[in-house]
Amino acid sequence: MPRWVRHRYASLVVLAVVIALLPLLFPSSYYYRVAALVWVSALAAIGLNILMGKAGQVSLGHAGFFGIGAYAVAIGPTHLGVPPLASLLIGAVLSAALAYLVGRPILRLKGHYLAIATLGLGVLVALVITTEIRWTGGPDGMPVKKLVVFGWRASGADTWYWITAGMLLIGTWLALNLDDTPTGRAFRALHDSEIAARVAGVHVDRFKLQAFVIAAVYASLAGSALALMNGFVNPDQAGFLHSVEMVTMVVLGGLGSVIGSIVGAAVLIMLPQALTVFQEYEHLLLGFLIIVSMIFMRDGIVPMLAKLPGRRA
Amino acid sequence: MSVLSVSDIGISFGGLKAIDGVGFSVEAGEIFSIIGPNGAGKTTLFNVISGLYTAGQGRIELGGQDVTGLAPDELAARGLSRTFQNLQIFQRMTAVENVMVGRHLREKCNLFADLFRLPSVSRQNATTRDAALALLDEVGLRADADKLAGSLSYGACKRLEIARALAAEPRVLLLDEPAAGCNAVETEEIDALISRVAKKGVAVVLVEHDMKLVMKISDRILVLERGCPLIEGTPQQVLADPAVLEAYLGKHGAREAARA
Numbered sequence: 001m002p003r004w005v006r007h008r009y010a011s012l013v014v015l016a017v018v019i020a021l022l023p024l025l026f027p028s029s030y031y032y033r034v035a036a037l038v039w040v041s042a043l044a045a046i047g048l049n050i051l052m053g054k055a056g057q058v059s060l061g062h063a064g065f066f067g068i069g070a071y072a073v074a075i076g077p078t079h080l081g082v083p084p085l086a087s088l089l090i091g092a093v094l095s096a097a098l099a100y101l102v103g104r105p106i107l108r109l110k111g112h113y114l115a116i117a118t119l120g121l122g123v124l125v126a127l128v129i130t131t132e133i134r135w136t137g138g139p140d141g142m143p144v145k146k147l148v149v150f151g152w153r154a155s156g157a158d159t160w161y162w163i164t165a166g167m168l169l170i171g172t173w174l175a176l177n178l179d180d181t182p183t184g185r186a187f188r189a190l191h192d193s194e195i196a197a198r199v200a201g202v203h204v205d206r207f208k209l210q211a212f213v214i215a216a217v218y219a220s221l222a223g224s225a226l227a228l229m230n231g232f233v234n235p236d237q238a239g240f241l242h243s244v245e246m247v248t249m250v251v252l253g254g255l256g257s258v259i260g261s262i263v264g265a266a267v268l269i270m271l272p273q274a275l276t277v278f279q280e281y282e283h284l285l286l287g288f289l290i291i292v293s294m295i296f297m298r299d300g301i302v303p304m305l306a307k308l309p310g311r312r313a
Numbered sequence: 314m315s316v317l318s319v320s321d322i323g324i325s326f327g328g329l330k331a332i333d334g335v336g337f338s339v340e341a342g343e344i345f346s347i348i349g350p351n352g353a354g355k356t357t358l359f360n361v362i363s364g365l366y367t368a369g370q371g372r373i374e375l376g377g378q379d380v381t382g383l384a385p386d387e388l389a390a391r392g393l394s395r396t397f398q399n400l401q402i403f404q405r406m407t408a409v410e411n412v413m414v415g416r417h418l419r420e421k422c423n424l425f426a427d428l429f430r431l432p433s434v435s436r437q438n439a440t441t442r443d444a445a446l447a448l449l450d451e452v453g454l455r456a457d458a459d460k461l462a463g464s465l466s467y468g469a470c471k472r473l474e475i476a477r478a479l480a481a482e483p484r485v486l487l488l489d490e491p492a493a494g495c496n497a498v499e500t501e502e503i504d505a506l507i508s509r510v511a512k513k514g515v516a517v518v519l520v521e522h523d524m525k526l527v528m529k530i531s532d533r534i535l536v537l538e539r540g541c542p543l544i545e546g547t548p549q550q551v552l553a554d555p556a557v558l559e560a561y562l563g564k565h566g567a568r569e570a571a572r573a
């Protein structure tokens with residue numbers, strides 16, 4: 001195996017090349033849109049993977065943070081006159097603050113208990129969004145004003161392809177950076193043995209909280225990007241099903257693998273598009289494929305490919 | 314002055330006293346062993362001293378400071394380090410990364426510096442890695458540095474834990490059965506390693522079932538039986554005490570042994 005494959009940023013370079021060349025294969029602007037959806041989902045999944053794959057803590061309510069980001073760029077400009085970009089940042093800060101406040105008590109819980117507590121958090125956010133009709137439009141959702149930066153209007157599928165790709169590249173770069181640092185090692189250590197990590201002097205509670213906040217900010221930014229791109233938000237984006245979808249992307253692509261999260265997102269976004277030919281059996285088939293791949297690729301797609309003979313990751 | 318001083322420790326689980334009135338103190342550079350039959354409470358005592366369990370009674374002093382009831386990471390920051398009888402390694406990290414985690418307290422750790430991987434982070438990483446490699450060399454695992462810890466043999470994991478514990482540069486090192494599951498050659502190596510560590514001025518508290526090893530390297534020995542201190546003394550004093558033989562072999566066995 002060539003040496004460059006082992007380099008920290010090898011996958012980042014591959015991703016950049018794919019992003020740059022992919023549009024050459026696109027026959028229509030519809031493909032730009034699907035790809036942009038993949039980049040947005042992948043961004044959220046990478047954040048969640050830092051929490052789940054690295055630090056080993058589950059969150060079944062992560063769409064809540066996605067929803068906060070999405071509704072921040074909807075509500076800010078429409079109701080409060082805050083510019084979209086500032087609203088995006090406010091959304092990220094709010095998500096971080098909520099993750100910090102709620103994370104303190106619930107990250108002491110383990111396994112199933114943590115899963116239920118995070119699920120409750122997600123349900124709560126979704127509930128607020130559907131009931132505060134005056135602010136959010138309730139179950140119908142609400143329109144989102146176009147992103148305007150210094151007089152330039154971000155619109156069109158191709159424009160959003162490049163914006164979301166840029167966000168994904170930055171998100172990937174940060175996640176890859178973390179791996180071989182004291183923080184990244186602390187995450188992975190507490191994942192494998194909390195006791196040994198504590199005894200080594202690792203502030204386990206603090207690092208769990210950091211991972212939770214990072215994951216919340218990633219999800220929030222992804223939510224903002226999707227809302228600005230679509231020009232519309234609806235409560236499903238903060239809903240339980242979306243949380244489950246995010247977890248599936250992470251696990252399917254490979255826990256702990258940054259590139260895995262992108263692959264997982266790509267599979268989960270593109271497969272339904274490919275399966276539409278099966279019409280009413282689409283969802284059935286999707287569920288079936290996920291089950292089968294989890295049976296035969298328990299470690300996830302990317303770690304499994306990396307283990308194939310003659311290769312090591 | 315003793316580095317670690319433990320007095321009158323007691324802890325119960327559901328009304329059952331696992332440890333009752335145990336105390337001892339260890340000097341810098343000393344090897345102090347705690348022995349006793351299975352279930353005597355040796356591991357429980359380690360768990361109390363390292364802050365994993367909260368004792369119902371007693372007092373623990375580290376370097377003359379009262380540290381009773383402090384959390385494990387606070388104790389680590391004050392110079393206490395340990396290994397585990399039932400392995401607690403970071404399976405999905407490489408051997409060298411395991412030891413690097415051991416240096417956590419010696420590293421600057423800032424989330425934003427790490428996320429952006431500032432040049433200072435890379436520099437520190439290189440220093441930490443070098444220190445970790447030197448320790449792996451010391452325990453004879455240099456060749457396995459980049460292997461996943463989960464793929465190492467039991468004996469190698471035992472030594473990896475020692476390297477990780479040493480990485481913190483502790484003042485007090487608690488070793489819970491470091492030679493368990495090791496062959497004769499590996500046991501010799503661990504024996505030499507413990508002696509080297511103590512020579513550097515670390516206070517070593519050793520729990521070990523391998524009596525040959527214990528009698529050879531210990532300065533003093535404390536014998537526990539069913540949570541209570543039985544006798545404390547030099548290896549010769551302990552070996553000469555009939556109560557010790559009885560604790561290990563039972564009344565009948567002790568009489569047999571005395572006759573033999």
Ligand SMILES: Nc1ncnc2c1ncn2[C@@H]1O[C@H](COP(=O)(O)OP(=O)(O)OP(=O)(O)O)[C@@H](O)[C@H]1O
Nearest residue numbers: 326327331349350351352353354355356357358398
């Ligand atoms: N968390 C716990 N809950 C209940 N009982 C416990 C707990 N930890 C230890 N004990 C009990 O305390 C007693 C002492 O156990 P401990 O593991 O300390 O013995 P040990 O001397 O280390 O034995 P060994 O030589 O087999 O390692 C045992 O009876 C054990 O069942």
Ligand SMILES: [Mg+2]
Nearest residue numbers: 355356357398
């Ligand atoms: Mg024990």
